Amino acid sequence: MLGWEFPPHITGGLGTACQGLVRGLTEAGGIDIAFVMPQLRGGERQRGVSFLCARSLAGDAPGRAAGSDPERRRLDDFFAGFVPPDVAAAFHEDDEDALWMAAPGVDGRLSGAYQGMSIADALAYADSAPHLLAAAQPFDVVHAHDWLTFLLAARVKQASNRPLVVHVHSVEPDRAGNSRNGNIGAIERFGMYMADRIIAVSEYTRQVLVREYRIAPGKIEVVHNGVEKIENAALPAQRDIFRVSFIGRITHQKGPAYFLHAAKKILDRQDDVRFVMAGTGDLLPVAKALANKLGISRQIDFPGFLDPPGVKALLAASSVYVMPSVSEPFGIGALEAAQSGVPVVLSRNSGVAEVMRDAICVDPADTDAIADAVLRTRNNPALAEMTARAAKDAVAELEWKVAARKIKTIYRNFLN
Known part of the structure; x- marks a missing residue:
């Protein structure tokens, strides 16, 4: 091999x-x-x-x-x-x-x-x-x-x-x-x-x-x-800070600019949301500059590349996982988020959407739709829990x- x-x-x-x-x-x-x-x-x-x-x-x-x-x-x-x-x-x-x-x-x-x-x-x-x-x-x-x-x-x-x-x-x-x-x-x-x-x-x-x-x-x-099974994952209601996470290479393919523009629209409506963009890549400096230009740099963290324990820790602290990829052949990160009990907002241009049919799917370029989807999960805890459970059930057999x-x-x- x-x-x-x-x-x-x-x-x-x-x-x-x-x-x-x-x-x-x-x-x-x-x-x-x-x-x-x-x-x-x-x-x-x-x-x-x-x-x-x-x-x-x-x-x-x-x-x-x-x-x-x-x-x-x-x-x-x-x-x-x-x-x-x-x-x-x-x-x-x-x-x-x-x-x-x-x-x-x-x-x-x-x-x-x-x-x-x-x-x-x-x-x-x-x-x-x-x-x-x-x-x-x-x-x-x-x-x-x-x-x-x-x-x-x-x-x-x-x-x-x-x-x-x-x-x-x-x-x-x-x-x-x-x-x-x-x-x-x-x-x-x-x-x-x-x-x-x-x-x-x-x-x-x-x-x-x-x-x-x-x-x-x-x-x-x-x-x-x-995906590797994660036992006893917390559901979103157990997280005390509403945190929206992006985990992946910060490159064109992963749609980091869409995430940041959606973050700005979310903060314009609810200013107590936190964001994390975890990863490295050629567009990391551009992403940081864009966050500063949008005036959201104080509400977003850039922790860099996370090893598996770091990813698990971040997911355990996340309320929503957003994958705004321009084109995503699969999307293992979305499976890991679902296994952790985190609601996911997926690009419809992805392979993982084939197996997570109840996930919220959006056009990645539609940052209004991303913002609306994230805020729906925050403002409707029952919806967030239902979405999280459905996603977790969907990937349960994907071993x-x-x-x-x-x-x-x-x-x-x-x-x-």
Whole structure:
């Protein structure tokens, strides 16, 4: 299994999802997992799982300097080892569209959801394939999570002749909107082309793949994410401060500006509400500046990135959780809020809305609707409790072992 991060060192939901899936798969029995990452930072542990560090396996092999060559050329050279030139060109089919001309940051580093990473990092990860294959025990399936692993996955598949499952937790149209990076899109197309099976985290994501990347619908299987159970969570009536929380990367995709504009409208009507925007990201300085401009900086806290205990503590102190994402493939944070007994206000552009049908859903750009929804839960405690209970009931069956059983069936189909 090829990943990019794993608890306790994570930047978002990808690492959390990987941990839940491998735990569910190992508990199901009959599966041994070697989880590969570019580097191990210490503390990565999961019963029944061996962790492999690609950087250590590759030893002192030279990496690829970010920005040393045009990324398009380097990717085309990579694709040429797998497909004819006309197919490789199709992976870049949107390059002439202005939507796909967003430039990376300094030294080729990306902004947004993958701030600090680069195409060069993904290529260097792929270069570890020979060392990984030499060190790994015999295996039956390659399972790769998101675009940063797809180049390595293709090399491992090619060398081992094993089936490839790519697990799509998000794609560039979700993350970047009208500022997409065309090279990331090309890697995503390539990975899904090379895959024998694609797992999408929601029907919403499946439709994005069909619409944006023209993937054959029959190649995609939907497996919803799960959530860890939280016992004896308090209901909103037990919280003595009305606190509205946003938890996630502070990037375009997550809609932080919508949250702040809604906060301003709430405070214009009821000035004793508190807000928390927890997370880091390229738009954090912009969010702080906007809060100051709107005159709400004294009513909102920016605690930065929260580890799992920090998230649990914040949810325990929250009266409402708001997820105003522009486009959200799933939304594990909403499940965690529901498990904590917190009413949720969801973007209708989300996968999690498929499983939380009684949640309050809004157009994320409609900040009046967000403000109205939040204040309804405050002014009507019975509604808040009913909403919280309905959300908690809806996610009660969404355990990682359920997702694991579906994935195990996909594996078996290959082996049979």
